[in-house]
Amino acid sequence: EDKVVQSPLSLVVHEGDTVTLNCSYEVTNFRSLLWYKQEKKAPTFLFMLTSSGIEKKSGRLSSILDKKELSSILNITATQTGDSAIYLCAVAGSNTGKLIFGQGTTLQVKP
């Protein structure tokens, strides 16, 4: 059965800290891995990683895909209170037409 596991489930840091969120997966015929940020309502897209694009960076956020270890990390440097959110990892496999989501990591950044 396809599965996506995120860790830690929750994390509390102070402004300025660097955090690393983890996502591991077991999926048939991996196609892509996506990261989303969810603050109050709708998740917003951060990155998509594929075999041809294993590293992405946008400002203080960056993500790497390790296809050998079947995992990905999301790094946030110099955290700010606005980074407080649930971070969701999702994986597309086979040609099922759907994403499999992990449980999410709840990040709280304290002033």
Place this chain on the structure above:
Amino acid sequence: DGGITQSPKYLFRKEGQNVTLSCEQNLNHDAMYWYRQDPGQGLRLIYYSQIVNDFQKGDIAEGYSVSREKKESFPLTVTSAQKNPTAFYLCASSIDGGNEQFFGPGTRLTVL
């Protein structure tokens, strides 16, 4: 403006009643999805549709039903058979299955 809309934002239902949640998109996307999110948890797939007039069950389809008569619309009915329907419901769409999904603002359903 292109996007996904969901209505209503908040919905209250008495036990034993069916309710229908609306989801509309004007992104010209073929695929649409319904998820349920419970407090402190990730998203669980209820139903999805890759093309008009076709849909598949997700991981937790029991007690729910959908239709896909138009490309733009994918309404979700929460039936009285759903034992624990209180949750946050998110609708999403994508150009095709397996790629980036765009989410609507969600509907929070509370059963009284």
